[in-house]
Amino acid sequence: MCGIAGIIAPEPSETSALEAMLTALIHRGPDDGGMRVLSYGNQHVALGHRRLSIIDLSAAAHQPMANEDGSLWLSFNGEIYNFRELRRQLEAKGHVFSSHTDSEVIVHGYEEYGTGIFARLNGMFACALWDDKNRSLILARDRFGQKPLYYWQDGSRLAFASELKALLRYPAIRPELDPMSLSRYLLFEYVPAPHCLIQDVRKLEAGSYLIFKDSRLTIRPYWDLSFGQAPAFASEREAAARLEQEFKAAVGRHLESDVPLGVFLSGGIDSSAIVALMSELRPAESIKTFSIGFKEASFDETSYARQVAEHFGTEHHEQILSAGKMIEILPEIWQLMDEPLADASIIPTYLLAKFTREHVTVALGGDGGDELFCGYDPFVAHKLARAVDWLPGWAPEKIFAPLANLLPASEKNMSFDFRLKQTIKGLPYPLPIRNQIWLGSFSLEEQKALLQHDIWRAAGAAEPYAEIIATDQNGAYRDRQDELIYLYCKYYLAGDILTKVDRASMACSLEVRAPFLDAELADFVNDLPSGLKMKGLRRKHLLKRSLENKLPPEILSRKKKGFGIPLTKWLKEDLRDLLGDVLAAGSLRDHGFFDAGTIQRLIDDHQRGRRDNRKQLWTLLVLAMWLESIKREGLA
Numbered sequence: 001m002c003g004i005a006g007i008i009a010p011e012p013s014e015t016s017a018l019e020a021m022l023t024a025l026i027h028r029g030p031d032d033g034g035m036r037v038l039s040y041g042n043q044h045v046a047l048g049h050r051r052l053s054i055i056d057l058s059a060a061a062h063q064p065m066a067n068e069d070g071s072l073w074l075s076f077n078g079e080i081y082n083f084r085e086l087r088r089q090l091e092a093k094g095h096v097f098s099s100h101t102d103s104e105v106i107v108h109g110y111e112e113y114g115t116g117i118f119a120r121l122n123g124m125f126a127c128a129l130w131d132d133k134n135r136s137l138i139l140a141r142d143r144f145g146q147k148p149l150y151y152w153q154d155g156s157r158l159a160f161a162s163e164l165k166a167l168l169r170y171p172a173i174r175p176e177l178d179p180m181s182l183s184r185y186l187l188f189e190y191v192p193a194p195h196c197l198i199q200d201v202r203k204l205e206a207g208s209y210l211i212f213k214d215s216r217l218t219i220r221p222y223w224d225l226s227f228g229q230a231p232a233f234a235s236e237r238e239a240a241a242r243l244e245q246e247f248k249a250a251v252g253r254h255l256e257s258d259v260p261l262g263v264f265l266s267g268g269i270d271s272s273a274i275v276a277l278m279s280e281l282r283p284a285e286s287i288k289t290f291s292i293g294f295k296e297a298s299f300d301e302t303s304y305a306r307q308v309a310e311h312f313g314t315e316h317h318e319q320i321l322s323a324g325k326m327i328e329i330l331p332e333i334w335q336l337m338d339e340p341l342a343d344a345s346i347i348p349t350y351l352l353a354k355f356t357r358e359h360v361t362v363a364l365g366g367d368g369g370d371e372l373f374c375g376y377d378p379f380v381a382h383k384l385a386r387a388v389d390w391l392p393g394w395a396p397e398k399i400f401a402p403l404a405n406l407l408p409a410s411e412k413n414m415s416f417d418f419r420l421k422q423t424i425k426g427l428p429y430p431l432p433i434r435n436q437i438w439l440g441s442f443s444l445e446e447q448k449a450l451l452q453h454d455i456w457r458a459a460g461a462a463e464p465y466a467e468i469i470a471t472d473q474n475g476a477y478r479d480r481q482d483e484l485i486y487l488y489c490k491y492y493l494a495g496d497i498l499t500k501v502d503r504a505s506m507a508c509s510l511e512v513r514a515p516f517l518d519a520e521l522a523d524f525v526n527d528l529p530s531g532l533k534m535k536g537l538r539r540k541h542l543l544k545r546s547l548e549n550k551l552p553p554e555i556l557s558r559k560k561k562g563f564g565i566p567l568t569k570w571l572k573e574d575l576r577d578l579l580g581d582v583l584a585a586g587s588l589r590d591h592g593f594f595d596a597g598t599i600q601r602l603i604d605d606h607q608r609g610r611r612d613n614r615k616q617l618w619t620l621l622v623l624a625m626w627l628e629s630i631k632r633e634g635l636a
Helices: 011-021 083-092 104-120 179-186 237-251 271-276 302-312 323-328 330-336 345-356 377-388 395-404 416-426 431-439 446-452 455-460 464-473 480-506 519-527 543-548 551-555 567-572 574-582 596-607 616-634
Strands: 002-009 032-040 043-051 072-080 123-131 136-141 148-153 157-161 201-203 210-213 218-223 261-264 288-294 315-321 362-364 510-515
Touching: 002 011, 002 072, 002 123, 002 210, 011 032, 011 043, 011 157, 043 072, 043 123, 104 123, 104 136, 104 210, 136 271, 136 455, 148 179, 157 201, 157 551, 179 431, 179 446, 179 455, 179 464, 179 480, 179 616, 201 362, 237 271, 237 519, 237 543, 271 302, 271 464, 271 543, 271 551, 288 302, 288 345, 288 543, 302 315, 302 551, 302 567, 323 345, 323 567, 330 596, 377 431, 416 431, 431 464, 431 480, 446 455, 464 480, 464 616, 480 510, 567 574, 567 596, 567 616, 574 596, 574 616, 596 616
Parallel strands: 261 288, 261 362, 288 315, 362 510
Antiparallel strands: 002 043, 002 157, 032 043, 072 123, 123 136, 136 210, 148 157, 148 201, 210 218
16 A cells, blocks of 8 residues: 655656655655656656555565556556456466566556556556556546545646645645535535545546546546346345355455454444454454444444454454543644545544554455445435425425424434434435435535635535536436445545545555455445345345354344544533634634634534534534644645
């Protein structure tokens, strides 16, 4: 796992910024670094790489990496799980390899298949290829967007990097905020690709590649989430057995490593399933599992993780933390955020990654299981919401909301009153928008009161609802369940979950792999009949069925908890002064984006217990601290 960066510019002096860009990526690759500068008249190409050594620890795997005649140069971030199979195929066609690394299959694969190589890769990656013969740069990103890639273009100049803060080291980029992406951030709690909060910077979308040639930039998809013909099974038992087989093969592919490897274990279905299958591939006592817990009972899962570890006999490592410890490391959290990300679970994720990195270099995690197998609460809520879809659009706001507001605001994780109020908020909207209203912080209607009038007018051109609808229409669905899975993968998984895990883990120089997002497994799961993924209101039905003889019954039947933190309480007590300093009276107001009165009302209502505004206040606080962070680093 690594960090990549590069520059194409007409002046050779401009490529000197690459060193500063790579310095900003050292945490992603502390083991090695490399640069290559190529010049062709008025075109100068600089490729850079920071390496975290995982497969082939020798100098032969040094990057940027070239083919035999130096006509291709690669800078690669990621892991290719089917590289041995691809290597055999390429060697049979006459290609000669000089290393044992997975990266080299991309070089020879491009020689053989051109950009068709990307669709053949089963892995997580972001890569840059300089094609000397065609004088073109190719950037590519994996199917689900596990690895990040930012880029900027202005005429004949182009710069790219694994992280935004590294890209901003290129002096030609002016770090001005894009009002339209500010609106997207307030709605999503992150800025979805291809957009970026910094004007003129873009993120390459998952499952696509970019070609930059003769000052022209072309982007093409090579893969999209699809729901094909459901396999024919004689029985549900047979389907469960086939899923177990596919999942076991995926876990096996993700165990390829030349360094120590472990598992994030929460005690939930997804991480427990990985441990169960892994224990059939390796001796259980050689498996290292890691979990962190909290002293606050409604946020703690360690007893479940401990039970799974004891059931399989893994070498288990556990750390119990207080809320105070999480608050203590907040300055580190603000620093590691590349763009604002208002998912507060990045805090425990970072602490888990930091703890895990003390023992191993690679960890497997359960990301993707909830998206592919309908594990989230909204999958149930959407089904139940059909019962009130016949009501007029004004009914939720005029009838349900006033009744729900009579409930006192609870400080517990995902409390009943919080979920009920959030559900009611989304009911007036069609399914694609409703789902985002449930997941996000500020609807467009709420943003109108929050943003200053001129900012609102500029931001209003973003039309994020229209973007959601357009994304939704790109999919070919068999039913509404497929539609929700598609939207979750395109937005929440790529923009929130995978971004959170990448930033938190790579800040600790830890690689995290997601077996559920294995290309072969994901394609198999997406083709399964909807009724096998969610049967009635039972989520992850077939996954649980496939694990019946492997996991303890109480693990299979437990409710989803999630990686929460006591935000509601924090914002009333521990972070009360910080809220006042940076929101009500400080830096965020000084930027001139927001209406001070609206922010003060959000704070007052929350701290006096009238409403649970945790999502809204945390979203604003993260933005304010991110702005302070880039200002401190001299990037704004």
